[in-house]
Amino acid sequence: MPEKDYEDIPGTFVFDADRSREGYHLNQFCISLRLQKNRDEFNADEEKYLDKYPMTAEQRDAVLKRDWNRLLALGGNIYYTSKLAANDGINFQNLAGLMTGMGVEKYREMMLHGGRPIDGNRYKTEWGDED
Known part of the structure; x- marks a missing residue:
């Protein structure tokens, strides 16, 4: 039985308080891409730019691989992670x-x-x- 009732919804990661805490630094990175200067810096050297954000190794790997669903599973908010997608022209x-x-x-x-x-x-x- 899932810990929370809504964990039984297939294909869905509900962005709740726990997931928000887990993904805080990931989401801070993603929302930083709303500014052109940050996009330019990230695009010039993704790994170096990510060093500014104390994400887990798994979150960092998901960013670099553009593993969109994994980003959500690791606490990413769809509206923030879509900034990364937009940076990639998606x-x-x-x-x-x-x-x-x-x-x-x-x-x-x-x-x-x-x-x-x-x-x-x-x-x-x-x-x-x-x-």
Whole structure:
């Protein structure tokens, strides 16, 4: 049984107080990219720029690999991590396509046709293979 009821929502990382604390430095890095001077510095030497933020090794690795879903699992806020995506020329719709594994066009088509069906997607326990 999950520690929190909402941990049973498949494909979702709820950004709660615990995740906020865990991702504080990661999110501070991401939001710093709202300024051009910071984007320029980050793009010139990503690893050196990341040294300014005391992230975990796992968070740092997720940034460098642009592992979008892992960033959320490690406390990233989608609105902040999207600043990193924007720095890479990825808009929010395209980011969602990447994060779902569907790709941009399939994701767009799904959303234009009402989104994902809820059957089998409301709770992980509906899948039968989750603890």
